[in-house]
Amino acid sequence: MEPALVLAHPDGDPFWNMACDEWLLARAMASPGRVYLRLYTWAVGTITLGYHQQYERAVDVRYLGDTPVVRRITGGRAVYHGQGELTYAIAAHPTDKIVPSLNGSVTASGHRLAEVLQVFLADLKIEAVYARASAPAERRPDYLHTAPCFASVSRYELTAQNRKVVASAQKRAAGAFLQHGAIKPHGPTTPEHPALGADAKCLPVVREQVTPERLLVLTKSFARAWEQVTGQATEMYQFTPDEFRAVERRHRLVATHPLEKRSFD
Template structure:
């Protein structure tokens, strides 16, 4: 029996959007330079934030002044493509890996396989979305579901993912909606129809199901390893991406 590849699992982390994006960029660069194994991690955004896709230049001006529960909403730029995502009441996953064969879509689907399997294990069926014609003109990532997104049986988008490739190395991260605030969503994206997903699951249950599925889908074993102080120093030394 061959030895399974070992991936790093970074414990659940709550931090600002800029810090989370720095970590993802750092993990990608480290893996690309051969200093770091493939990695899986889960995180939340504090304060809540709107993340903009790397190339997204147009967005409503009022996004810079949004307040929720007395706290200013962060506006953060991702290193990945796609459109704006509201990070509040969600859980984000990030996968950094290499050696996936095929085109961008094949890589998306290979990575999304662990999401489909993991959620299925906790009785939630997800399938790939189909892009409507509104996709190009919609600044809201959750407004339309493309083939890179995962939707519930009623068509509600549950997970939106975005990807960055550097040579053979891929960073894919995505937002999983758990308990979003419908009022805040309307404030950000206007009167778009919005169906909150009622999940009676803890973040721990979700992460356990997803890490088990990831080990299976990527045929690897995960080793839990928090970021060291040295790594934190390197991560924090990076500049923020400008909004």
């Protein structure tokens, strides 16, 4: 069995971060059995939008300031990622022989990935549990467009001491999937960002910025959690020059059209 390839990318440009996740999905789509695990942080505080969200309804531009906004290719709702804040991505093309436990329904794979995150958080001394059902507010017709992601808990999202600590979204295409999400070990800051409906007089605050050195430690912990839950070995990885250039090409596209609905279907 080939190992999962593990990447750590500190202080990423927001458009590069999304471009990298998208490129990893494209590679997984073309490579049955391939698994990528990635942990990264943000060079500047950024708002990411869910694929189906309406920008005008999700973001109050009066309070946006110079905060970048970029659309994800995954669903869900808007998230504010603070500068230096931790985010994870898993891009995989499971088969009957390689991580077969992920080669099923969204529900089944979501459950298994939640286990990985739960083990990872336990290594950080955070006892997290996953929600068995979505919060009632999730059923409101306007909720997708008007509520920030950390405002409620969806099925298989993780909470600790009644606070949501991981918000995830998934995209599936051609037998592969990308799941990525924000990891806020101490729960979301208050407010997340004025443009997402918080008090406009307040500024977003990040409780903990992850240094490049700390990110490497966390990435190795994440890899161990993956090995424990899935049984697949892992290997630290860096992009080849050709791969880096391919991500850069995607980066230019995302930076030029950050709100465009980019698709792989």
